[in-house]
Amino acid sequence: MTRTRAHRRTLRHTAPAALAATALALTGCSVAGGASDDASTGAAGGTVTLVTHDSFALSDGLLEQFEADTGLTVQQVAPGDGGALVNQLILTKDAPLGDVVYGIDTTFASRAIDEGVLAPYTSSAPAAADAAAYAPDDSGSLTAVDVGDVCLNVDHAWFTAQGVPEPTTLEDLTQPQYRDLTVVTNAATSSPGLAFLLATVGAFGEDGWQQYWTDLTANGLKVAEGWSDAYYTDFSGGGGGGSRPIALSYASSPPETVPEGGDEPTTGALLGTCFRQVEYAGVLAGAQNPEGAQQLLDWLLSDEVQADIPGSMYMYPVSSAVDLPEEWARWAPQAEQPIEVPLADIAEHRDEWVRDWTDLVIG
Structure with a gap:
C-alpha cells in the first residue's frame, strides 16, 4: 500500500468520537474552482454544496468533468466521519450545511431519516436499480452509493x-x-x-x-x-x-x-x-439548490464514479455495470x-x- 492509500484508509476508519471535537471547526471549501460568495443560490451555472465525511476522495479530473458538463461549481463541506457528519446535519437542519450529502452509513442511516434532515428523491441514473437493493427503508431519502x-x-x-x-x-x-x-x-x-x-x-x-x-x-x-x-x-x-x-x-x-x-x-x-457497511447519499431538506443536488447524486451513481470508488475510497460500488479492479475480483470477494x-x-x-x-x- 502506498503512503497515500494508507492515509486515506486511515481517515476512513476513524470513528465519530475521535473527530467530533473538530467537527465545528471545519468550514466549507471549494472542491474545484474556489468558493463563491453566492454559494448554493440554485441559479443555473451556480454552486451546489456537497456535504461529506472527511475521507471522500475521487480521482483527479472526475469532479472537474462533472462541473464542465453541468455548468455547476461544486463546493465541499466535510464536518467529520459518519457520526460527526450526521450530528452536524441534525444540528444545522434549520439552516442546512449544503444541498446534498454523501457518507451517511448503515450505523447512522435511521437517525438521519428520523430527524428529517433529508428530502425524498428517486434517482434516474441506471445504477439506481442496483442501489435500491440497499435502501434502508421505503422513504426514498437515502440512495446507496457504495458498500x-x-x-x-x-x-x-x-x-x-x-x-x-x-x-x-x-x-x-x-x-x-x-x-x-x-x-x-x-x-x-x-x-x-x-x-x-x-x-x-x-x-x-x-x-x-x-x-x-x-x-x-x-x-x-x-x-x-x-x-x-x-x-x-x-x-x-x-x-x-x-x-x-x-x-x-x-x-x-x-x-x-x-x-x-x-x-x-x-x-x-x-x-x-x-x-456490511453501506454508504448513502441524499438530497438535504431545505437545500438551496435541490436540482443541482439531484444532478450530483445521479453523478455519484454514474459509471465513471462507480468504477473509481474501489481505487479512491476502497469500497465496492453498488453498480453491477462496472468491473472491479482485477485484484479485487480475484482476491476481495x-x-x-x-x-x-x-x-x-x-x-x-x-x-x-x-x-x-x-x-x-x-x-
Whole structure:
C-alpha cells in the first residue's frame, strides 16, 4: 500500500468520537474552482454544496468533468466521519450545511431519516436499480452509493509457519489455540470497531454478545484505538512486524498484501465474520439548490464514479455495470451472507451497546 492509500484508509476508519471535537471547526471549501460568495443560490451555472465525511476522495479530473458538463461549481463541506457528519446535519437542519450529502452509513442511516434532515428523491441514473437493493427503508431519502464488508483478516504465512489451523468463525477466536492472537479496534473510537461490535450483536443476539466479548477478552484480545494501529502495528500481516495474525479490517484489504513479484495475497478475509457497511447519499431538506443536488447524486451513481470508488475510497460500488479492479475480483470477494442487524435496532440501541461494550472490554 502506498503512503497515500494508507492515509486515506486511515481517515476512513476513524470513528465519530475521535473527530467530533473538530467537527465545528471545519468550514466549507471549494472542491474545484474556489468558493463563491453566492454559494448554493440554485441559479443555473451556480454552486451546489456537497456535504461529506472527511475521507471522500475521487480521482483527479472526475469532479472537474462533472462541473464542465453541468455548468455547476461544486463546493465541499466535510464536518467529520459518519457520526460527526450526521450530528452536524441534525444540528444545522434549520439552516442546512449544503444541498446534498454523501457518507451517511448503515450505523447512522435511521437517525438521519428520523430527524428529517433529508428530502425524498428517486434517482434516474441506471445504477439506481442496483442501489435500491440497499435502501434502508421505503422513504426514498437515502440512495446507496457504495458498500464495504468489515471482516477479520488472517495472516496465512503465520498460520502455515506455526502449523496452526486458521480460524473460520467468530466462535473460534475464543478457543485456547487462538489465545493472544487477535487484535480489533475500539468500538467507541473507530468505524470498523463499531461495525464489528454490531456483527457480534447480530451473530449472538442481545442475550449473547456480551458473553462473547467476555470470553474473547479472557482469551487475550487486544483492542487498538484505531484501524491503522491494529493493522500496521499489531497485525503480523500488515507489514509492520506485529505479533498478532488475526486483525479486524475489510474484505478489500487482502489484495493490498500481494508482494511485489507475487501472484497472491499473504492475507485473507474471514467472510463468515463480516458486517456490511453501506454508504448513502441524499438530497438535504431545505437545500438551496435541490436540482443541482439531484444532478450530483445521479453523478455519484454514474459509471465513471462507480468504477473509481474501489481505487479512491476502497469500497465496492453498488453498480453491477462496472468491473472491479482485477485484484479485487480475484482476491476481495464480498461476503455472501454478511451478519445483519436491523437498522431500527441499531438506531435504538447503538449508544447503549457502545457504553456496555466499553464497560465490559475497556473497563
